[in-house]
Amino acid sequence: MTKRAIVLFGDPVLTTPTTPITTFDRHTKALVRDLLDTVDAPGRAGVAATQIGVGLRAFSYNVEGRIGYVINPEIVELSEETQDDGNEGCLSVPGLWYPTRRALRAVVKGVDLRNEPVTLEGTGLMARCLQHETDHLDGLLYLDRLDRETRRAAMREIRRSPWFLRAHEASEPAPPLPSAFGGNLSSAAAPYGPVGGAD
Numbered sequence: 001m002t003k004r005a006i007v008l009f010g011d012p013v014l015t016t017p018t019t020p021i022t023t024f025d026r027h028t029k030a031l032v033r034d035l036l037d038t039v040d041a042p043g044r045a046g047v048a049a050t051q052i053g054v055g056l057r058a059f060s061y062n063v064e065g066r067i068g069y070v071i072n073p074e075i076v077e078l079s080e081e082t083q084d085d086g087n088e089g090c091l092s093v094p095g096l097w098y099p100t101r102r103a104l105r106a107v108v109k110g111v112d113l114r115n116e117p118v119t120l121e122g123t124g125l126m127a128r129c130l131q132h133e134t135d136h137l138d139g140l141l142y143l144d145r146l147d148r149e150t151r152r153a154a155m156r157e158i159r160r161s162p163w164f165l166r167a168h169e170a171s172e173p174a175p176p177l178p179s180a181f182g183g184n185l186s187s188a189a190a191p192y193g194p195v196g197g198a199d
Contacts, residue, residue, distance in 0.1 A: 004052035035060035048136030078103035
């Protein structure tokens with residue numbers, strides 16, 4: 001069981017679009033296993049590969065008793081009806097929550113470890129999770145979905161946060177802090193072999 005440390009805001013991996021997975025080998029299995037282990041904790045709704053320092057297209061989820069993963073996810077449908085601007089948080093931006101508008105219903109298509117098609121759909125929290133995690137894989141944070149004024153306030157708050165100051169001034173890992181989408185937050189990456197590499 002390997003719970004990976006979470007990469008924090010400011011790391012370029014979080015703003016870099018991911019590479020699709022094309023080889024389903026032991027490296028991919030290890031990545032999925034680590035994603036599932038890392039998301040399996042109270043208060044965690046989802047973990048994208050970028051959040052554990054890996055620039056590959058996969059995420060895990062843990063919503064309302066459902067734990068799973070999807071490889072190469074793409075959002076194929078979003079409802080026109082939106083959710084109320086519920087407060088959203090992120091493991092990579094610990095301790096901060098901001099009102100974030102999302103579609104009420106979302107449908108994601110991808111594949112599993114056998115490269116078989118997978119469809120995930122949900123409303124409410126599940127829809128929010130699917131949109132949030134797919135954004136991560138596209139190099140976006142929920143902060144990018146905020147209105148201009150709220151985003152400015154968020155950036156001011158981030159720059160004052162102890163975890164940000166420690167990570168960017170003392171070059172030491174941030175202590176574990178809770179978040180709406182997770183906990184156990186310090187910056188580290190795990191090697192999973194080359195993209196599309198052989199076993």
